[in-house]
Amino acid sequence: MKxxxxxxxxxxxxxxxxxxxxxxxxxTHNGWLDKPVPDTVLREIYDIAKFGPTSMNTQPxxxxxxxxxxxxxxxxxxxxxxxxxxxxxAPVTAIVGHDLAFHEHLxxxxxxxxxxxxxxEGKLPxxxxxAFRNGSLQGAYLIIAARALGLxxxxxxxxxNTGVDAEFFAGTQVKSNFLCNLGYGDHSKIFARSPxxxxxxxxxxx
Amino acid sequence: MKxxxxxxxxxxxxxxxxxxxxxxxxxTHNGWLDKPVPDTVLREIYDIAKFGPTSMNTQPxxxxxxxxxxxxxxxxxxxxxxxxxxxxxAPVTAIVGHDLAFHEHLxxxxxxxxxxxxxxEGKLPxxxxxAFRNGSLQGAYLIIAARALGLxxxxxxxxxNTGVDAEFFAGTQVKSNFLCNLGYGDHSKIFARSPxxxxxxxxxxx
Numbered sequence: 548m549k550x551x552x553x554x555x556x557x558x559x560x561x562x563x564x565x566x567x568x569x570x571x572x573x574x575t576h577n578g579w580l581d582k583p584v585p586d587t588v589l590r591e592i593y594d595i596a597k598f599g600p601t602s603m604n605t606q607p608x609x610x611x612x613x614x615x616x617x618x619x620x621x622x623x624x625x626x627x628x629x630x631x632x633x634x635x636x637a638p639v640t641a642i643v644g645h646d647l648a649f650h651e652h653l654x655x656x657x658x659x660x661x662x663x664x665x666x667x668e669g670k671l672p673x674x675x676x677x678a679f680r681n682g683s684l685q686g687a688y689l690i691i692a693a694r695a696l697g698l699x700x701x702x703x704x705x706x707x708n709t710g711v712d713a714e715f716f717a718g719t720q721v722k723s724n725f726l727c728n729l730g731y732g733d734h735s736k737i738f739a740r741s742p743x744x745x746x747x748x749x750x751x752x753x
Numbered sequence: 754m755k756x757x758x759x760x761x762x763x764x765x766x767x768x769x770x771x772x773x774x775x776x777x778x779x780x781t782h783n784g785w786l787d788k789p790v791p792d793t794v795l796r797e798i799y800d801i802a803k804f805g806p807t808s809m810n811t812q813p814x815x816x817x818x819x820x821x822x823x824x825x826x827x828x829x830x831x832x833x834x835x836x837x838x839x840x841x842x843a844p845v846t847a848i849v850g851h852d853l854a855f856h857e858h859l860x861x862x863x864x865x866x867x868x869x870x871x872x873x874e875g876k877l878p879x880x881x882x883x884a885f886r887n888g889s890l891q892g893a894y895l896i897i898a899a900r901a902l903g904l905x906x907x908x909x910x911x912x913x914n915t916g917v918d919a920e921f922f923a924g925t926q927v928k929s930n931f932l933c934n935l936g937y938g939d940h941s942k943i944f945a946r947s948p949x950x951x952x953x954x955x956x957x958x959x
Binding site for chain 1: 768771863891950
């Protein structure tokens with residue numbers, strides 16, 4: 548492993564095989580091999596993803612990792628029908644949420660700014676926007692971190708957020724954002740790759 | 754480079770040095786070396802990030818890459834004061850936006866579902882939530898893709914979204930989400946690393 552000072556001056560293009568694992572060939576998975584995901588791996592995914600940047604270091608993401616049949620059954624009634632079977636079969640389903648009370652932690656998380664907490668107090672639209680944006684960024688870091696450890700992901704928006712919040716986040720200010728199945732994917736069960744916009748269709752150089 | 758069939762069955766933990774470059778040692782940058790970012794690199798960043806997953810393959814992110822002094826001057830009056838100097842000095846500033854008309858493209862992007870477009874038509878809250886969530890996920894993929902190519906990032910929320918939308922997205926349904934300076938960072942100008950929540954503080958195993 549390189550020393551830190553070398554890494555800091557030597558960032559370079561990562562290897563093609565790694566780009567393929569993280570992005571180019573990675574796919575959303577619908578079927579899962581019978582191979583468990585140890586809790587130690589879930590901890591390491593978080594301990595990688597947590598270093599991704601958030602605005603004012605807010606870190607609003609909150610995670611539930613459902614690994615047991617009992618936990619999955621609590622989720623089942625809130626899933627869109629097309630997402631039930633694959634979610635029940637996945638070794639782990641992460642509920643990615645964000646905490647609308649995130650600013651309570653800013654005196655510790657963002658000491659550079661003495662009134663960071665006060666910037667948000669009583670401003671629910673700003674709180675919701677900040678939590679949703681940064682919680683979503685952190686959710687993406689989670690997906691890439693899982694792939695970096697060799698796992699496959701199946702993220703989903705098709706569920707009843709209100710029902711999930713009542714079942715899993717009652718008594719808190721955490722709101723569900725999206726779900727992400729985690730495990731080792733069955734590559735025989737992925738769909739054909741859907742198209743992507745090319746650069747010129749969605750990017751402009753100014 | 755490995756053949757595809759090998760990669761599909763051989764996903765493994767990527768190297769520690771790569772995890773450090775992408776997440777563990779990567780930092781938000783405030784100062785920039787005098788080293789330009791070629792347009793070819795911006796194109797490659799997008800061509801990596803575009804493969805990250807979005808709900809129903811919606812791909813709502815829209816990008817403006819500001820590389821010229823004239824383009825930067827259009828942005829300047831809308832920046833929070835603390836973000837002006839570093840943004841003016843960055844080789845490139847990306848405006849990460851999302852298109853509230855994203856669903857118009859779903860007959861091509863998501864052919865699995867014949868009525869995908871109709872699910873969104875006339876439902877502005879659903880459109881806004883989907884565009885914001887998935888545009889934010891794509892913005893995170895952009896940050897990680899840039900780091901994968903050896904660039905440094907400086908993402909920011911401190912600007913006047915309404916002003917930026919009027920200046921850059923008039924006549925469209927694109928809304929700005931966040932900004933991200935891109936370049937080769939001056940490592941002498943980063944702040945001390947701010948704290949991160951540990952696993953037990955924000956994650957629950959169920």
